[in-house]
Amino acid sequence: MNTRQSGPGTTAQHALEGLRRAIIAGELRPGQRVRQEEIADNLGVSVAPVREALRVLEQEGQVEYRPRRGYFITELWASDLAEIYALRQVLEERAARKALPTLDDDAIERIALAARDCAEAAERGDVAAELAANRRFHFGMLESPDQVHTMRLIRLLWDSTESYRALYYNSPEERAKTVHAHDAILAAVRRRDADALVAELDAHRSRALEVLTRVLDGGGER
Amino acid sequence: MNTRQSGPGTTAQHALEGLRRAIIAGELRPGQRVRQEEIADNLGVSVAPVREALRVLEQEGQVEYRPRRGYFITELWASDLAEIYALRQVLEERAARKALPTLDDDAIERIALAARDCAEAAERGDVAAELAANRRFHFGMLESPDQVHTMRLIRLLWDSTESYRALYYNSPEERAKTVHAHDAILAAVRRRDADALVAELDAHRSRALEVLTRVLDGGGER
DNA sequence: CTCGTTTAGATTTTCGAAAATCTAAGCTAT
DNA sequence: ATAGCTTAGATTTTCGAAAATCTAAACGAG
Numbered sequence: 362m363n364t365r366q367s368g369p370g371t372t373a374q375h376a377l378e379g380l381r382r383a384i385i386a387g388e389l390r391p392g393q394r395v396r397q398e399e400i401a402d403n404l405g406v407s408v409a410p411v412r413e414a415l416r417v418l419e420q421e422g423q424v425e426y427r428p429r430r431g432y433f434i435t436e437l438w439a440s441d442l443a444e445i446y447a448l449r450q451v452l453e454e455r456a457a458r459k460a461l462p463t464l465d466d467d468a469i470e471r472i473a474l475a476a477r478d479c480a481e482a483a484e485r486g487d488v489a490a491e492l493a494a495n496r497r498f499h500f501g502m503l504e505s506p507d508q509v510h511t512m513r514l515i516r517l518l519w520d521s522t523e524s525y526r527a528l529y530y531n532s533p534e535e536r537a538k539t540v541h542a543h544d545a546i547l548a549a550v551r552r553r554d555a556d557a558l559v560a561e562l563d564a565h566r567s568r569a570l571e572v573l574t575r576v577l578d579g580g581g582e583r
Numbered sequence: 584m585n586t587r588q589s590g591p592g593t594t595a596q597h598a599l600e601g602l603r604r605a606i607i608a609g610e611l612r613p614g615q616r617v618r619q620e621e622i623a624d625n626l627g628v629s630v631a632p633v634r635e636a637l638r639v640l641e642q643e644g645q646v647e648y649r650p651r652r653g654y655f656i657t658e659l660w661a662s663d664l665a666e667i668y669a670l671r672q673v674l675e676e677r678a679a680r681k682a683l684p685t686l687d688d689d690a691i692e693r694i695a696l697a698a699r700d701c702a703e704a705a706e707r708g709d710v711a712a713e714l715a716a717n718r719r720f721h722f723g724m725l726e727s728p729d730q731v732h733t734m735r736l737i738r739l740l741w742d743s744t745e746s747y748r749a750l751y752y753n754s755p756e757e758r759a760k761t762v763h764a765h766d767a768i769l770a771a772v773r774r775r776d777a778d779a780l781v782a783e784l785d786a787h788r789s790r791a792l793e794v795l796t797r798v799l800d801g802g803g804e805r
Numbered sequence: 806c807t808c809g810t811t812t813a814g815a816t817t818t819t820c821g822a823a824a825a826t827c828t829a830a831g832c833t834a835t
Numbered sequence: 836a837t838a839g840c841t842t843a844g845a846t847t848t849t850c851g852a853a854a855a856t857c858t859a860a861a862c863g864a865g
Contacts, residue, residue: 371650372819397847407820409631412848416635420642422735428593429826429847444732451673510666510743513644514736521732594849619817629850634818651817651856811862818855825848832841 373410376400380414384423384434384524385489391436391524395424422521437525439574446570449518452511453503453566454559460505461555469550472501476543483536488527495526498543502550502558522573529573538568595632598622602636606645606656606746607711613658613746617646644743659747661796668792671740674733675725675788676781682727683777691772694723698765705758710749717748720765724772724780744795751795760790 380400383389395415401408415432418424424432437445464472478494496519504512529535542565549558602622605611617637623630637654640646646654659667686694700716718741726734751757764787771780 371817374650408847409634409819412631413635413638416638417642420639422732428596431827431847440729441732444730448674448733448736451677452670455673507662508666510644510663510740511670514670514739517736517739518732593847618815630817631849653817653857807865809862809864811860813860814858816855816857818853820853821851823848823850825846827846828844830841830843833839835836835838 371410372406373413376404376406376410377414377417379404380411380418381523382489385492385527387524387527389434391434393434395432395434397431421517423524434524435521437522437577439577442522442525442570442573442577445518445522446566449515450563450566452515452518453499453562456503456505456508456511456515457558457562458555459508460503461550461553461558463505464502464550468501472498472550473547475501476547479543480540483530483540488530491530492523492526495539502546525573525577526569528576529569532572535572539565542568593632594628595635598626598628598632599636599639601626602633602640603745604711607714607749609746609749611656613656615656617654617656619653643739645745656746657743659744659799661799664744664747664792664795664799667740667744668788671737672785672788674737674740675721675784678725678727678730678733678737679780679784680777681730682725683772683775683780685727686724686772690723694720694772695769697723698769701765702762705752705762710752713752714745714748717761724768747795747799748791750798751791754794757794761787764790 380389380395383400389395397408397411397415401411404411415424415426419426419432423435425435426432475494475497479491479498482488482490482494500512500516503515530539542561546558546561546565549561602611602617605622611617619630619633619637623633626633637646637648641648641654645657647657648654697716697719701713701720704710704712704716722734722738725737752761764783768780768783768787771783
């Protein structure tokens with residue numbers, strides 16, 4: 362059953378989406394080898410587009426490449442997460458302060474909608490939808506037209522930890538806290554209070570890192 | 584004449600190097616379309632590895648991809664350069680302050696050697712060698728084992744402006760200033776004076792941005 | 806003359822199979 | 836036994852050609 366008909370996207374894009382989904386869903390776990398032909402067969406395509414997609418994920422740091430040995434899902438340690446989250450703090454603070462004054466009512470409405478989507482997805486336990494809505498929420502308040510390169514880096518940092526974030530989202534008690542944190546962040550945006558916004562974002566991020574670190578050191582010790 | 588024998592590297596890596604060289608050498612200019620088959624023929628390989636290499640360059644921001652239309656060498660404007668250099672300032676200051684205390688005599692010797700290589704390459708007008716040595720010089724003082732993700736981002740920022748830096752290096756008067764700036768930077772490293780180092784790096788970077796911006800607004804106005 | 810349509814050529818994209826390489830089990834000599 | 840060598844099977848990597856799509860020039864209707 363070939364799920365793909367020649368549509369607007371290319372087969373390589375389809376392969377990239379399939380790989381991302383598999384990583385988020387936990388079908389491909391950190392450290393695991395990625396068998397190219399298996400992926401290709403599952404998606405009903407040949408290996409060429411799969412390899413292109415893997416090159417993209419390699420640059421994003423989601424897979425590691427060892428020539429003639431293949432691709433492996435990247436394994437992150439607590440120290441990696443700490444470094445990545447510290448970088449996010451620096452870059453996101455800059456982005457938030459630049460973008461906040463430029464947000465119009467329309468943009469804020471989109472952010473609020475994303476927050477609602479996020480809470481709803483969390484409610485019904487749809488991790489993939491929650492991850493997507495969470496991104497819309499955060500990126501919606503950081504994005505500004507003269508900061509495309511900053512956003513490129515921030516997106517990269519988010520990408521490299523996406524699979525670990527999926528773990529975090531499975532804790533029901535954390536979900537409630539996330540919803541509350543988003544409310545506080547949104548309120549700061551509405552008040553146009555940059556310092557408060559940055560403080561709330563920092564707190565939200567720290568909380569996530571803390572939980573993630575605990576999950577990591579506890580559960581998947583290689 | 585196939586320049587490639589099956590060696591340690593893969594054909595895709597060979598294609599990536601070839602593309603990088605062509606971009607630095609100015610054979611592929613900003614805005615220009617990249618004809619896959621032409622690249623493949625020139626390198627004596629097929630299109631598959633060329634496409635993989637292009638995916639890498641796409642993630643680095645060196646080429647832009649439009650599905651079914653092909654790849655185009657990225658065109659940067661003065662505003663893009665300003666943003667990228669501002670990001671470098673933030674990330675490189677962080678990296679330099681972290682790395683400086685960890686540099687041993689051996690590391691400093693490597694940096695000094697890179698500075699000499701850089702000056703020599705400049706002397707004989709070998710732009711490609713100068714670019715490579717310049718990287719060794721700068722990265723040598725930023726790199727530290729617990730900052731791999733930071734370095735990943737910094738490397739990305741350097742990559743995206745590599746072709747424009749090649750322009751800058753063609754000015755003979757600027758070359759002399761670069762040598763002098765490197766001396767001042769190296770001296771600060773030897774004194775272990777973090778504040779001075781950051782100040783010198785900032786000055787060096789600002790100078791480069793200034794010249795680059797002038798070259799850009801003057802010459803290739805599309 | 807302008808706008809939209811058709812069509813031929815160029816280019817990208819994907820495939821299926823061949824070639825190169827790696828992995829690990831089995832074997833031999835010490 | 837153990838270390839090193841050999842070999843069969845699995846996997847990655849590359850190729851050459853077919854299929855899909857785009858570009859731009861030629862054409863025709865209004």
